Amino acid sequence: MTDNYAHLMDDVTPAGxxxxxxxxxxxxxxxxxxxxxxxxxxxxxxxxEPNNAHIRAGWHGGxxxxxxxxxxxxxxxxxxxxxxxxxxxxxxLGTAARRIGDGTGRGPDNPGAQRxxxxxxxxxxxxxxxxxxxxxxxxTCEQAPPSWSELTEDLIRWHDRKARIAYRxxxxxxxxxxxx
Numbered sequence: 001m002t003d004n005y006a007h008l009m010d011d012v013t014p015a016g017x018x019x020x021x022x023x024x025x026x027x028x029x030x031x032x033x034x035x036x037x038x039x040x041x042x043x044x045x046x047x048x049e050p051n052n053a054h055i056r057a058g059w060h061g062g063x064x065x066x067x068x069x070x071x072x073x074x075x076x077x078x079x080x081x082x083x084x085x086x087x088x089x090x091x092x093l094g095t096a097a098r099r100i101g102d103g104t105g106r107g108p109d110n111p112g113a114q115r116x117x118x119x120x121x122x123x124x125x126x127x128x129x130x131x132x133x134x135x136x137x138x139x140t141c142e143q144a145p146p147s148w149s150e151l152t153e154d155l156i157r158w159h160d161r162k163a164r165i166a167y168r169x170x171x172x173x174x175x176x177x178x179x180x
Contacts, residue, residue, distance in 0.1 A: 022152035025060035025069055029076045029148070030086035044077035065156055071128055072152045079135045079145050089147040092154060093120065094172030097134060099143035108174055113137070117173045121166040126158050 032040050043053035050058075054070045061069030080086065089096070097117045098107030107113055116137065120130045138145050145151075157163040 020062040020065045020069065020152075020156065021060045022069075022072075022149040022156075025057060025073065025152065026076075026088060026148045028056070028060065029073060029080075030088060033080050033083060033086035036084065041077045041080060044073045045081065047074075068126070068155055069152065071126075072148065072155065075131060075135045075151075076145075076148055078132060079139050081139075087144055088149075089145040089151070091146055092150055092169055092172050093131070093134060093146045094169030096138055096144065096146035097169075097173050100134070100137045100141055102141065117170065121170045123166070126155055 031037075040053045043051045044057065050070065054073070057073035058066035058070045061067070094117065097113055097120075100113035100116065101107060101110035104110060116130065116134055120127050120134065123130065135145055154163075154165045154169075158165050
């Protein structure tokens with residue numbers, strides 16, 4: 001392994017395995033939207049048997065995180081369905097969930113957003129179904145998604161008790177703009 005990839009290694013990547021590249025995944029996905037490669041994006045939205053698009057997304061996950069990268073690519077493709085401009089996203093999922101809502105309120109002031117973030121952060125395993133629901137709600141509300149690369153890195157560390165990803169997302173969802 002060369003020093004060029006040393007910065008990509010983290011505590012969860014075993015020595016000697018190919019590291020993951022979340023920025024590379026996001027750049028590849030953004031290029032699909034920018035180039036209007038709707039066929040590949042549609043393949044990414046298909047569940048079931050992995051296809052070429054899933055395999056290409058998984059390459060960015062290295063030896064350890066292939067399936068996770070395929071799932072993030074699925075979420076990206078769901079958000080970008082019918083869009084002609086890529087959105088790299090902004091903030092964590094907790095911050096993004098603050099943007100969910102309508103005229104009755106957003107984030108903590110919206111009961112639906114509150115229930116959704118409660119289900120996400122209560123999950124022991126990565127809550128893929130609830131994450132898909134969050135991404136779909138952000139798309140429907142015409143709000144920016146979470147940063148795709150940050151989401152990927154957070155999901156890699158989902159089970160790391162020291163990282164406390166679910167707790168951080170909950171705090172960011174409930175914190176006021178002043179505190180953030």
